[in-house]
Amino acid sequence: MSVSRSLIIAGFLLSGLALAAVEWAARRPGSRIPTLGDVVALVMRYDLGGLPIGRLAILLFWFWLGWHFLAR
Template identity: 55%
Template structure:
């Protein structure tokens, strides 16, 4: 296995661990950190006129993730 691959896998693992720690901290009673669900709800309600820009953005993000990581 090459060093670049190990570095990339380690970076993704560190990002997942950081995300998990942040979510645990957000779910403590009295925490001021928003949970992932709260952030998603805030983004999804964003609209410009009658166009649901937040929902389109979230859909585009998941399309990008699927295209780059699962379509092989």
């Protein structure tokens, strides 16, 4: 395995670890960090001209993610 490939994998692992760490910090009692679920929920409440743009965007993004990894 090349050095560059190892560094790239380490980078992806680091982002995953950072995500887990922030979520863990958010779930501690009295935390001032919102959980990922709360952040996503707020984005999903975003409406533009009565259209639930935030909700549609999040749902379509997750749809695309599944298609990208599982179907293509």
